[in-house]
Amino acid sequence: MSHMSASKLPPFEYYEPATVEQASKLLDNHGDEARVLAGGIDLIPRMRAGTVKVTQVVSLQRVNGLDYMRRSTAGGIDFGAMTTLHALERWEDLRVGFGALYDAIHQITSVQAKCMGTAVGNLCVATPASDVAPALAAYDAGILVAGPKGERRVPLPEFYPAYGCTALGPGEIVTGVEVPAIPKGHGAAFLNLVRTHADIAKVTVTAAVVIADGLCKQARIALGAVAPTMFSAEMAEALLEGEEMTHELIRAAAAAAARETRPIDDLRSTAEYRRATTEVLVARALHKAAGRARVSAANWGADRGPSGEGVTR
Amino acid sequence: MKKQVLTFKVNGLSHDAIVTPNMTLSELLREELGLTGAKESCGVGECGACTVLVEGKPVLSCSALAIAARDKEILTIEGLAASVGKKPGELHPIQQAFVDYGAIQCGFCSPGMILMAKALLDENPGPTREEVQEGLGGNLCRCTGYVKIVDAVLAAADVLRKEAGT
Ligand SMILES: Cc1cc2nc3c(=O)[nH]c(=O)nc-3n(C[C@H](O)[C@H](O)[C@H](O)COP(=O)(O)OP(=O)(O)OC[C@H]3O[C@@H](n4cnc5c(N)ncnc54)[C@H](O)[C@@H]3O)c2cc1C
Ligand code: FES
Numbered sequence A: 001m002s003h004m005s006a007s008k009l010p011p012f013e014y015y016e017p018a019t020v021e022q023a024s025k026l027l028d029n030h031g032d033e034a035r036v037l038a039g040g041i042d043l044i045p046r047m048r049a050g051t052v053k054v055t056q057v058v059s060l061q062r063v064n065g066l067d068y069m070r071r072s073t074a075g076g077i078d079f080g081a082m083t084t085l086h087a088l089e090r091w092e093d094l095r096v097g098f099g100a101l102y103d104a105i106h107q108i109t110s111v112q113a114k115c116m117g118t119a120v121g122n123l124c125v126a127t128p129a130s131d132v133a134p135a136l137a138a139y140d141a142g143i144l145v146a147g148p149k150g151e152r153r154v155p156l157p158e159f160y161p162a163y164g165c166t167a168l169g170p171g172e173i174v175t176g177v178e179v180p181a182i183p184k185g186h187g188a189a190f191l192n193l194v195r196t197h198a199d200i201a202k203v204t205v206t207a208a209v210v211i212a213d214g215l216c217k218q219a220r221i222a223l224g225a226v227a228p229t230m231f232s233a234e235m236a237e238a239l240l241e242g243e244e245m246t247h248e249l250i251r252a253a254a255a256a257a258a259r260e261t262r263p264i265d266d267l268r269s270t271a272e273y274r275r276a277t278t279e280v281l282v283a284r285a286l287h288k289a290a291g292r293a294r295v296s297a298a299n300w301g302a303d304r305g306p307s308g309e310g311v312t313r
Numbered sequence B: 001m002k003k004q005v006l007t008f009k010v011n012g013l014s015h016d017a018i019v020t021p022n023m024t025l026s027e028l029l030r031e032e033l034g035l036t037g038a039k040e041s042c043g044v045g046e047c048g049a050c051t052v053l054v055e056g057k058p059v060l061s062c063s064a065l066a067i068a069a070r071d072k073e074i075l076t077i078e079g080l081a082a083s084v085g086k087k088p089g090e091l092h093p094i095q096q097a098f099v100d101y102g103a104i105q106c107g108f109c110s111p112g113m114i115l116m117a118k119a120l121l122d123e124n125p126g127p128t129r130e131e132v133q134e135g136l137g138g139n140l141c142r143c144t145g146y147v148k149i150v151d152a153v154l155a156a157a158d159v160l161r162k163e164a165g166t
């Protein structure tokens, strides 16, 4: 965003509805003229730079019930649209049980951005370079959406139909995120490649696997910054599932994942470099995830919590 | 676009100001209230020079709306020393450490650095060197090379812990 110059914000009408229904109605009435404001750390600079032009700003800051973090009855974690990245980073249940998601949030350098910015705002920006989106996708997160037609749950990769777009329809807002419980033998790892830590990722990877009886029962390889949207490398996942995670198989899966990318050349990297480093990062992430999965399988039921990740970190 | 008279609590005092929705918090502080300690440098959320504390949490005032901060406690560098009972002209222990350790050169980053350091030490009174570096990860300094800033924050942490008797 460094190319943006800071000028005065253009005029707009500002609303602070108290309920999701009111917020949704305001958005629906104003169509493309309206935007939701959460932490504002993305939206306000874009409005100042003129790259987002809207005349109606609907703040969620006073909407009741959007700022929550809780363990679900099934053992997963749920959080709300106004829950900040900072609050999530400091949540012990997330750090211990969902270590790759913790790593994705923790590596964001700016504490101020994490104190203002919400995880849901990060997702709704819909940049393919988000670190948070692939991390949540690898944990099979679901996005909770509310709007004029009621409520629905959108699984994460499907939340991004095209570059810069979300699956949100007119008047719809995201109310929260659900991350399901982690099974025995689950392990996950987050890795990204950046020029400096304050910069946007060139490649961002979260891999998650479930290992039982020595075989990979489930694989998730979520990739960012290497295609128009975040996506799951489904061919690579299919290669792993049902098989033993040997070095050779991990290498083959990483090569398959690299073939599934559709990277671009830009000022950060060439497409060729992005594809080559995707292969390296996916292989590393799969090795880490598999190691953690084996620890989880061995320690399951011990008093150290449901996931091996917190144990090996 | 509506103009409204709103009340802001800045550095322990109530201020009324005429605000339009498109006024940023940094414009309110600097242009309406004359509190020019918070600097606007990048204007896009990347440098931390405009950091102030709202309800104790660090906020980038260049990227926050003034209207959203109404009725909340705002602390700027001008009010930091008084917030711990210092008299006019006296410095807060973090400010004093910045002076003592040569952590200020041009000074443009200092108000943001110091308020960010306060937020960090409020949450974690005994940080490691690495935790201070991480805590200041969103504040850029073009002069000092950061080493003296980190030294100053660690020294201030010691002073504040002694004062608190912990
Ligand atoms: C210095 C800096 C460093 C960063 N580093 C990283 C990084 O390393 N990795 C990374 O992944 N990200 C990074 N980010 C991005 C940051 O995480 C996001 O900008 C932030 O989380 C956005 O959240 P927000 O609440 O401020 O969103 P806002 O700015 O309020 O909103 C962003 C967009 O989402 C929409 N929106 C927000 N909430 C909802 C909702 N509930 N329903 C529907 N639409 C909604 C808004 O309309 C707007 O279009 C960085 C940002 C900064 C400033
Ligand atoms: S001026 Fe606000 S972050 Fe740089």
Ligand code: FES
Pocket: B103, B104, B105, B106, B107, B108, B109, B110, B140, B141, B142, B143, B144
């Ligand atoms: S002292 Fe000059 S920018 Fe930090």
